[in-house]
Amino acid sequence: MNLKGRRALITGGAGNLGQVMADSLAEMGADLVLVDLPGANTAKIAADLAERHDIEAVAEACDLEDAAERDAMAARVLESGGLNILVNNAAFVGTSGLTGWAEPFEKQSVETWRRALEVNLTSAFHLCQLFSPALRKEPGGSIVNIASIYGQWGPDWSLYEGTQMSNPGAYGASKGGLIQFTRWLSTTLAPDVRVNALSPGGIARGQAPSFMERYADRTPLGRMATEDDFRGAVAFLASDMSAYVTGQILAVDGGWGAW
Structure with missing residues (x-):
C-alpha cells in the first residue's frame, strides 16, 4: 500500500471524485499532479493535499479538449519528473452544461457528440500515448481509466421520469469505448504497465429526490x-496491491450490474 516515491497524475483533479481519489493516493504517500481546466481551484486543492499529507503536489491547467494543450501539459509534467500512475478521470458527464447534450435523442447534437468523445475518450488515448514511455520506465506503472456503468449497460429510463435529468448517448458511447480501450491497452503495454478501469455507479449529488x-x-x-466509496478501489488499482491485475473493469456500483 506504500506509494512513497511514486507520482500520480489525475485529470479532473478539482472535481468531487478527482479530489477524493487524490486524497486517497496522497494518504498512501504518492506525490500528485492534479490537472483541471484553467480557472478551477486546482492549485488550492494541491496545496492543501501537500500540507495535509506531507507530499509534493502541483496543479496543471489544461483544457483536455485541445490536443495542443494536452501535448504542452504532458511536456511540462515530464520535464519536472517521471510518472508512475495515470488516472484518466476527467469527463463531460450527464449534468455538463453543453448545448445539444442532455436532450431527447433527436435533439442531441453531432458537434456535442464530438466534443464529448474528445474529452471522455480521445484525451485518455492521447495522454496514455504521451505518458506511456515514462510509465514503462518507472516502477509500478499503472493506468486507471474512470469508466461508468453506462459504458457497460444501457440506461433505465424509468428512473428519469418526471425529472429534468437525462443520459446523453455520447456519454455511454465514450465510456464504452474507454472500457474496450482499457482492455486493448492492457495487452499492448504489458508487462511494463498495468491498465485497468474503475466503473462507478451513480453518485449522490443532490439529484431529484424521485430519481434518488x-x-x-x-x-x-x-x-x-x-x-468515499471509491477510495479503496482506486488505491487498489493504482498500487502494488493489484500487481497481478490488468485489463480488468472493476465495477463499484452497489451491485447494479448483478441483476
Missing part, C-alpha cells in the same frame, strides 16, 4: 454511491 429513490430501489445495496 428509484435508483436506490434499483440497486442491491439500496443506495447511491458517495465519493
Whole structure:
C-alpha cells in the first residue's frame, strides 16, 4: 500500500471524485499532479493535499479538449519528473452544461457528440500515448481509466421520469469505448504497465429526490454511491496491491450490474 516515491497524475483533479481519489493516493504517500481546466481551484486543492499529507503536489491547467494543450501539459509534467500512475478521470458527464447534450435523442447534437468523445475518450488515448514511455520506465506503472456503468449497460429510463435529468448517448458511447480501450491497452503495454478501469455507479449529488429513490430501489445495496466509496478501489488499482491485475473493469456500483 506504500506509494512513497511514486507520482500520480489525475485529470479532473478539482472535481468531487478527482479530489477524493487524490486524497486517497496522497494518504498512501504518492506525490500528485492534479490537472483541471484553467480557472478551477486546482492549485488550492494541491496545496492543501501537500500540507495535509506531507507530499509534493502541483496543479496543471489544461483544457483536455485541445490536443495542443494536452501535448504542452504532458511536456511540462515530464520535464519536472517521471510518472508512475495515470488516472484518466476527467469527463463531460450527464449534468455538463453543453448545448445539444442532455436532450431527447433527436435533439442531441453531432458537434456535442464530438466534443464529448474528445474529452471522455480521445484525451485518455492521447495522454496514455504521451505518458506511456515514462510509465514503462518507472516502477509500478499503472493506468486507471474512470469508466461508468453506462459504458457497460444501457440506461433505465424509468428512473428519469418526471425529472429534468437525462443520459446523453455520447456519454455511454465514450465510456464504452474507454472500457474496450482499457482492455486493448492492457495487452499492448504489458508487462511494463498495468491498465485497468474503475466503473462507478451513480453518485449522490443532490439529484431529484424521485430519481434518488428509484435508483436506490434499483440497486442491491439500496443506495447511491458517495465519493468515499471509491477510495479503496482506486488505491487498489493504482498500487502494488493489484500487481497481478490488468485489463480488468472493476465495477463499484452497489451491485447494479448483478441483476
